[in-house]
Structures are given as structure tokens and as C-alpha cells.
Amino acid sequence: MPETLTLTRPDDWHLHLRDGPALATSVRATAEVFGRAIVMPNLGPPVTTVEQALAYRGRILEALPDGSDFEPLMTLYLTDRTSREEVQRAAACEHVLAFKYYPAGATTNSESGVTGLENVYSVLEVMEEKGLPLLVHGEVTDPAVDVFDREKAFIDRMLSGLVERFSSLRLVFEHITTADAVQFVMGAREGVAATLTPQHLLMNRNDLFVGGLQPHNYCLPVLKRGAHQEALRRAATGGNPRFFLGTDSAPHARGAKESACGCAGCFSSPAALPLYAQCFEELQALDRLEAFASHFGPDFYGIDRNTSTLTLRRETWMVSDELEFHSGEKIVPYWAGRQLSWQVA
Ligand code: DOR
Ligand code: ZN
Numbered sequence: 590m591p592e593t594l595t596l597t598r599p600d601d602w603h604l605h606l607r608d609g610p611a612l613a614t615s616v617r618a619t620a621e622v623f624g625r626a627i628v629m630p631n632l633g634p635p636v637t638t639v640e641q642a643l644a645y646r647g648r649i650l651e652a653l654p655d656g657s658d659f660e661p662l663m664t665l666y667l668t669d670r671t672s673r674e675e676v677q678r679a680a681a682c683e684h685v686l687a688f689k690y691y692p693a694g695a696t697t698n699s700e701s702g703v704t705g706l707e708n709v710y711s712v713l714e715v716m717e718e719k720g721l722p723l724l725v726h727g728e729v730t731d732p733a734v735d736v737f738d739r740e741k742a743f744i745d746r747m748l749s750g751l752v753e754r755f756s757s758l759r760l761v762f763e764h765i766t767t768a769d770a771v772q773f774v775m776g777a778r779e780g781v782a783a784t785l786t787p788q789h790l791l792m793n794r795n796d797l798f799v800g801g802l803q804p805h806n807y808c809l810p811v812l813k814r815g816a817h818q819e820a821l822r823r824a825a826t827g828g829n830p831r832f833f834l835g836t837d838s839a840p841h842a843r844g845a846k847e848s849a850c851g852c853a854g855c856f857s858s859p860a861a862l863p864l865y866a867q868c869f870e871e872l873q874a875l876d877r878l879e880a881f882a883s884h885f886g887p888d889f890y891g892i893d894r895n896t897s898t899l900t901l902r903r904e905t906w907m908v909s910d911e912l913e914f915h916s917g918e919k920i921v922p923y924w925a926g927r928q929l930s931w932q933v934a
Pocket of ligand 1: 696
């Protein structure tokens with residue numbers, strides 16, 4: 590059994606950093622390990638223009654520790670009102686890599702999201718033409734659809750058609766949670782990929798309820814049953830370049846999670862790489878972790894892989910029960926109080 594594992598420095602292809610005083614905690618946790626991250630635009634108000642994205646990028650860089658070379662890769666929030674000109678500006682800006690599509694009302698700060706796919710057809714044409722990827726939160730918002738079936742319904746009602754209609758649009762199906770999504774991505778045309786989070790690889794929906802209600806395991810899309818988890822684990826560790834790392838780390842203060850109406854999101858950044866290593870080791874696939882974490886993402890986005898490296902060493906350690914967040918607030922990291930067998934050296 591190897592005692593250390595040296596990888597090309599990984600990147601996080603799906604991350605929530607927040608803004609204001611929360612930024613320092615979140616950006617530091619990521620920058621310690623990852624070279625780059627795709628930064629989600631669901632701030633309140635959302636990041637809808639290149640100008641706003643560049644200002645946000647400046648605040649992220651300011652929040653970095655001295656000497657850090659972490660690079661935030663910015664995204665714009667697609668709305669019913671996004672103009673073709675904004676897409677052109679985004680395509681021309683080296684710091685903006687993609688647009689994020691939230692169905693309106695699907696998740697945290699998605700109120701300004703798209704209310705009907707037809708409303709964005711004309712801007713999707715420009716994205717397709719410019720090779721600018723669309724990052725998709727894949728859940729329907731129809732209240733008649735069971736929460737656990739919303740990803741599958743999204744594939745059937747929206748995604749299949751979208752991928753065919755815009756036949757060269759590059760698309761990332763973000764934080765997939767079902768065997769249906771795995772199957773869809775595997776069978777889709779070229780230019781379709783997916784990200785996988787640590788929580789969906791390490792847990793299933795039992796982990797929301799067993800031993801009492803577990804708010805720190807609650808995220809959206811919600812954890813699914815064990816058979817889906819198994820399919821995701823096989824996809825992550827199978828060596829298929831369409832599946833790569835995206836933590837969806839989404840910090841919320843302890844009080845906002847442990848509440849009568851708790852927020853969705855797992856703050857996985859502080860242990861992200863050891864969490865993935867845990868899953869890969871359980872499936873005897875540690876030799877495939879590097880490609881998943883460090884190669885397939887930049888290859889999909891058409892940018893260079895990182896040139897520096899990062900080493901994990903075998904060491905049993907426990908994720909902190911609680912961390913400082915900001916302004917006196919605490920935050921409970923994902924996997925708090927539980928052990929992991931790899932640590933960043
Ligand atoms: O669990 C989630 N939290 N899912 C999302 O889609 C958004 C995120 C957040 O921003 O908190
Ligand atoms: Zn997210």
C-alpha cells in the first residue's frame with residue numbers, strides 16, 4: 590500500500606466562495622490545495638455581467654493569503670434577460686470561462702434564474718458559436734415532481750432536448766446525483782461532461798436521517814438512494830474523462846444550517862481532496878484520482894493542466910467539529926468529527 594500519493598495540483602470545477610466577510614474563510618480553504626476553481630455566480634444579487642465578474646474576481650484575489658497563486662475562474666449567471674452582447678463580452682474575457690444555468694427557484698439564490706429554456710435560446714446560440722460552456726444545475730422546479738426525481742425529470746424534459754438542439758454547445762451537468770445522469774452523460778454526444786461532489790460519492794439519502802436529522806449533509810440536489818451513489822462512485826473512478834472533480838463546496842454559517850429552515854450546502858473545501866481519496870481508495874482506484882482531480886477538468890475546458898504538484902500522505906485524522914467562519918459565526922465543515930485516511934502533506 591502506498592504511503593504517499595503525488596498528483597498534478599488539482600482544480601475545483603464547481604465552487605461557491607460567497608462574498609464580503611465570508612470570502613476569506615472560503616477562499617483560503619480552497620487555495621491551500623487547489624490551483625484554480627470555477628467560481629459560482631449565485632451571490633445576492635447574482636453576478637450577471639463581465640464587469641461584475643471582474644470586480645468579484647478582484648475581491649477574491651484580495652482575500653487570498655500573501656504569496657498564493659490560486660486563480661479564480663469566473664462564471665456569469667444566466668437570466669431571462671442576458672443579452673447576446675454580454676455573451677460576446679464574456680467570450681472575449683480571459684477570466685470568464687462559462688455561464689451558469691439555474692432553473693429559477695431550484696436552489697440557493699436562484700430566484701433570478703431562467704424561467705423557461707426558450708427565453709435563452711438566442712444567447713445559447715452565441716455560447717455555442719463561441720465555445721463558451723454552459724454549466725447546468727439539473728433539476729426541474731415543478732412542485733408536482735418528487736424532490737428525489739427532479740434530476741431525472743430534468744434530463745427527460747429539458748436536457749436531452751437542449752443537448753440535441755444546440756448540437757455543439759459545450760455543457761457540464763453539475764453535481765450529478767443519479768444513475769440516470771451517469772447514463773445520460775456516458776451516452777451523450779461529444780462536449781458533454783459532469784462534475785461529482787464528495788458528498789454524493791460518500792453518502793446516500795440515509796445519511797440525512799439516520800441517528801436524527803443531519804442538516805450538515807443537506808445539499809441540492811439532495812442525496813439519493815444507495816444504488817445511485819454506487820453508480821456515481823463507478824463513474825468517478827472509472828477513468829472516463831467526462832467525469833471530473835467539482836466539490837460544490839457551499840459554506841453556510843452553523844446557525845443557518847441548524848435552523849427550522851436549514852440552508853442547502855456542504856462546506857467540503859477544508860477536507861475536499863482527502864474526501865475524494867477516501868472514495869477512490871475504497872474502490873481500489875487511487876491510481877485514477879489524479880486524472881479525475883487534475884487532468885480531465887482542464888482538458889474539458891481547453892486550458893493547460895497545472896504544472897506544480899501536491900502530495901497526499903496516508904494519515905488517519907479527524908475533520909474539525911467546527912471552524913471560525915466570520916464575524917464571530919462558526920461553520921461546521923462537511924464530514925465534521927469523522928475520520929479520513931489521507932491528508933494533504
Ligand atoms: O447545496 C447547494 N448549495 N446547492 C446549490 O445548488 C447551491 C449551493 C449554495 O449556494 O449554497
Ligand atoms: Zn453549486
